[in-house]
Amino acid sequence: MNEKPADTKSSILSIARNLMRQLGYNAFSYADIARKLDIKNAAIHYHYPAKADLLADVMETYISEYQQLGKQLAAANLDPCQKLQQYIAKYSVLTSQDSICIIGSVASDYNTLPESVKAKVAQLINLVIGMVEKTLQEGKEEGVFRFPEPPRVRALLIMTNLAAGVQLARISGKADFVAIEKAIVDQLIK
Amino acid sequence: MNEKPADTKSSILSIARNLMRQLGYNAFSYADIARKLDIKNAAIHYHYPAKADLLADVMETYISEYQQLGKQLAAANLDPCQKLQQYIAKYSVLTSQDSICIIGSVASDYNTLPESVKAKVAQLINLVIGMVEKTLQEGKEEGVFRFPEPPRVRALLIMTNLAAGVQLARISGKADFVAIEKAIVDQLIK
DNA sequence: TCATATGCTTACTTATCAGTAAGTAAGCAA
DNA sequence: TTGCTTACTTACTGATAAGTAAGCATATGA
Numbered sequence: 001m002n003e004k005p006a007d008t009k010s011s012i013l014s015i016a017r018n019l020m021r022q023l024g025y026n027a028f029s030y031a032d033i034a035r036k037l038d039i040k041n042a043a044i045h046y047h048y049p050a051k052a053d054l055l056a057d058v059m060e061t062y063i064s065e066y067q068q069l070g071k072q073l074a075a076a077n078l079d080p081c082q083k084l085q086q087y088i089a090k091y092s093v094l095t096s097q098d099s100i101c102i103i104g105s106v107a108s109d110y111n112t113l114p115e116s117v118k119a120k121v122a123q124l125i126n127l128v129i130g131m132v133e134k135t136l137q138e139g140k141e142e143g144v145f146r147f148p149e150p151p152r153v154r155a156l157l158i159m160t161n162l163a164a165g166v167q168l169a170r171i172s173g174k175a176d177f178v179a180i181e182k183a184i185v186d187q188l189i190k
Numbered sequence: 191m192n193e194k195p196a197d198t199k200s201s202i203l204s205i206a207r208n209l210m211r212q213l214g215y216n217a218f219s220y221a222d223i224a225r226k227l228d229i230k231n232a233a234i235h236y237h238y239p240a241k242a243d244l245l246a247d248v249m250e251t252y253i254s255e256y257q258q259l260g261k262q263l264a265a266a267n268l269d270p271c272q273k274l275q276q277y278i279a280k281y282s283v284l285t286s287q288d289s290i291c292i293i294g295s296v297a298s299d300y301n302t303l304p305e306s307v308k309a310k311v312a313q314l315i316n317l318v319i320g321m322v323e324k325t326l327q328e329g330k331e332e333g334v335f336r337f338p339e340p341p342r343v344r345a346l347l348i349m350t351n352l353a354a355g356v357q358l359a360r361i362s363g364k365a366d367f368v369a370i371e372k373a374i375v376d377q378l379i380k
Numbered sequence: 381t382c383a384t385a386t387g388c389t390t391a392c393t394t395a396t397c398a399g400t401a402a403g404t405a406a407g408c409a410a
Numbered sequence: 411t412t413g414c415t416t417a418c419t420t421a422c423t424g425a426t427a428a429g430t431a432a433g434c435a436t437a438t439g440a
Contacts, residue, residue, distance in 0.1 A: 008417075040418075040420080042400080043418055045399065107290075108298035108357055109217070109298075110357075111288065112213050118361075122361055122362065148380065156366055157370060160358065163350070164349070164351075168297060172312065179339075180343070220429090229388075232429085233388055233389075240429075
C-alpha cells in the first residue's frame with residue numbers, strides 16, 4: 001500500500017512546480033518534463049495544450065495549498081507564534097532543495113508571464129499577504145508580538161525577508177537564511 | 191556637446207543591463223538587442239562571442255558601479271542615514287522602470303547561469319552586503335541607528351526587503367514598496 | 381599607396397522551443 | 411460488436427535560440 005498512483009497529469013504538475021522554483025518559467029521546457037517521466041513531449045500537450053495552461057494550474061495548486069494552510073492554522077488552535085513558524089518553515093525547506101519560493105519565481109519572471117497567468121499571481125500574493133497579516137494582527141492583540149507598523153506592512157517586511165532570503169541562500173549559503181529567519185522572530189517578540 | 195558617442199559595444203551593454211532587470215537572463219536574446227540598435231545579430235557576437243561573455247561584462251559594470259558608490263560615499267562626508275538613503279534610492283528608481291534589481295534578477299536565475307558568471311554574482315553580492323553592513327556599523331557607533339542584530343544580519347534584512355520589495359512592486363504596485371522603504375528607516379532610527 | 385585592423389553584414393548552421401496533426405492501443409459503455 | 415473516449419506516440423511545423431564563417435566597407439598607419 002501507499003503506492004504512488006503515478007497519474008501522469010499530476011506527475012507533470014508536480015515536476016513543473018519543482019522546475020518553476022529551481023529554474024524559473026523561461027528556463028524549463030516540456031522536454032525537461034517529458035524526459036523525467038519517460039514520455040513524449042506531445043503527451044504533455046495532451047494534458048496541458050499550452051505552457052500557459054500548465055503554469056496556470058501550477059499557480060492554482062499553490063493557491064489552494066495556501067488556502068488549506070489557512071484553514072488548517074485556523075482550526076488547530078496554535079498561538080500566533082507557532083502559526084508564523086509554520087509559515088517560515090515552508091521557506092526553510094526550500095533552502096535544502098536548491099529552490100526559491102514560487103512567489104519569488106513568478107515575481108522575477110513577471111514581465112514574461114502569459115497575461116492569463118498574471119491575475120493568478122496577484123491572487124496568490126494577496127492570499128499570502130492576508131494570511132501573514134492576520135497572524136501578525138492576532139499576535140499583536142494577544143500581546144505576543146510587538147511591532148510599530150500596520151500589520152500589512154510588517155507582513156510585507158517579513159515576506160520580502162523570506163522570499164529574497166531563499167534567493168540569497170542559493171548563492172551565499174544556508175547560514176544567511178537561518179540568520180534572517182531568527183532575526184524575523186526576534187524582532188517580533190522582543 | 192554632450193552628444194552620446196553611441197559606441198556600439200557600450201550600447202549593447204546598456205541595453206543588456208536593462209533587459210536583464212526587466213526580463214531576466216533567459217528571457218532576452220541577442221535579437222532583442224539587435225532590434226533596438228538596428229544592427230544585425232552577428233554584430234553582437236562580434237563584441238560578445240557568447241551570451242555568457244555579455245552577462246559577465248554586465249556583472250562587472252555593476253561591481254565597479256558599486257565600488258565607485260562605496261568610494262563616493264566614503265569621500266563625501268555624509269552621515270550614515272544619508273548613505274543608507276542613497277542606497278535605498280537606487281532601488282526606488284527601479285520601481286518606475288518596470289525593473290527589478292540586478293541582484294534579484296541573477297539570484298532567481300542562478301541555477302541557469304553559466305558557471306563562469308556565478309562567481310561574479312557572488313562577488314557583487316558580497317560587495318553590496320559589505321557596503322550596507324559598514325554603513326549600519328557606522329550608524330550604530332555614532333548612535334544614529336539602533337538595532338540588536340549583528341550589522342551583517344541587519345544588512346541582510348534590509349537588502350532582502352529591498353530586493354523582494356521591487357519584485358513585489360511590479361505586481362502589487364509602488365505603494366507597497368514605499369511602505370517598505372519607510373519602515374526600513376523607521377526601524378533603524380526609532 | 382598598399383596593407384592591415386576594425387566593425388560590421390550576409391548568409392548560414394545546429395539546436396531547441398512551443399505547438400499540431402494524425403494515428404493507435406486499450407478500455408469502457410450500450 | 412460497435413462506437414466512443416482516454417492517453418498516449420510518431421512525425422511533423424514554424425519560430426527562434428545561440429553561434430559561426432566569410433566577405434566587405436571604412437579608417438588608420440607604414
